[in-house]
Amino acid sequence: MKKKKIASLSVRGFNRPVNFVFNIVIALFAISCVLPFLFVLAISLTKESALQQFGYSFWPREWSFYAYTFLFDQMKDKMLQSLFVTVLVTVLGTAINSTATSLYAYAISRNNFPFRRFFTIFCLITMLFSPGMIANYLVMTNLLQLKDTIWALILPMAVSPFNIIVMRTFFKRSVPDSIIESARIDGASELRIFTQIVLPLAVPGIATISLFAALGYWNDWFNALLYISNDKLIPLQYLLMKVQNNLQFLIQNAGAGSQIAGGLAALPGESARMAIVIISTLPIAISYPFFQRYFVKGLTIGGVKE
């Protein structure tokens, strides 16, 4: 009697035909998530004249790298400036965010800290509602006088109360009290305990909240919209916003002595705008799959009550 080979002994799972159908459904959705990005990429690589004549299309009717070379030659200064601002804000902001958040979370995770309850509630209240756009604007511009400075881009997102709670749960789980206690008995100061014992254990958690913070900073355009009018402080996403309707903004004050051959009409308007989109999004689009598991971990930890 021939033995039938069993592929797998899975208890869960659809039967074959249903599985196939759902695979198609999910696959279509997954493709729809990636398609627009590829679409914009294709537009950026299409010759401008073809775009004017035929409109956008998924596959370039005529290939051309002109949008990118144009940006590189003529608009390099402005784009590099924006890139610089975005990177600086992201790096500084993420550093400040993860430091402040971790320190606060560690403090309130310690059971013997008599002010633990106060600080925890102090933090929880901030998650209940938002003071409002106007109030924050007033404090920033009127009270702190930070309008049009780089701090206006960094400070609003410098601390995230939700992440504090996540980190607190994380500290409580991954750093047993006994280790801390024995270190204290051995005479270590709080700071030393934190840096030498707790921090190494907390690296995954810190990595996670840093990623969330970095993502927030990189994609932020709202703070620039509210506070920035100085050309030198325009982050990438806000630059994208400004050139959305036409390339005019980018062209003003373009690099010294740049003469665009053929005048305004020769500008690769459509393709160049899409090219800027690609340039600003490529770092994230390429790197996020590698950080995916940290995001998943961060989300699931935050969702579990302690």
Place this chain on the structure above:
Amino acid sequence: MKKFFRNIWRYKALIIMALPGAIWMIFFFYIPVFANVVAFKDFHIDPDGFLASLTNSPWVGFKNFEFLFSSGAAFDITRNTVLYNVGFITLNLIISIAFAIIMSELRNKKLVKVYQTMSLLPYFLSWVVISYFVYAFLAPGNKGIFNQMIMHNGGMPVNWYQEPKYWVFIILFIGVWKGIGYNSIIYFATVMGINPTYYEAAMVDGATKWQQIKNITIPQVVPLMTILTILAVGNIFRADFGLFYNVPRQSGALTPVTQVLDTYIYNGLANTGDLGMATAAALYQSVVGFILLMITNFFARRLDSDSALF
């Protein structure tokens, strides 16, 4: 009392650790909350600084609120905000959970990982970028893909950015589309964590796949659903500013359908300069949201004490 000061000294290290965060909270939460008193004043900026601006602006009581509500705009905008959020909450709930459950039951686990990664891309993009995507589809004339398809089939091109009637659907669709990958993650993790012996027992009892889902998977997901819905309802007066500001590209014709509380407040700030009114709207938004949060939390606690926020 003496113990209080002694404790401060004894735990000074921990207090110092909590200070940066606490100072931030003071400046970016507690002081702004107090600053909402602007809603009750006819506010003017005084060059002498914040405190001067506050004290030198005349007190007008509820006048800003009266004006806000009498103009009729408040009703339309609130209606927009709430209805969109109801739509989002419902759609997100159904679609994210369905997505998570389907993914958990697919047989090829490697493919599932690929799907999850792909579906996460929209979450990592800003609304500015997404508004470009939408424009690529909806651009007027023969530029946008949709119009090209319509014209190819002999129809007249649609000026999408000037026609309000399509936009409820467009906004709901884009909002849900951007969030599915991200929202389904936490449901997916929960479903994957369900004890498999439940399913084995069910299969022994002859339950169909749908019965298994209905009686095992979904009940296990309900506490999470409740918490997330509570949070969402608490935010029902708050719209995703990025979505409503960027995607319609500030087209005036679309305002009746795309204006929500947040864009209205921003308009007050950036364009009309009437800070008192805008703050009144923002305060109205926060207070109602807070009340709603308390109410929904109360009901959730009655239903299942584990599901409530606090």
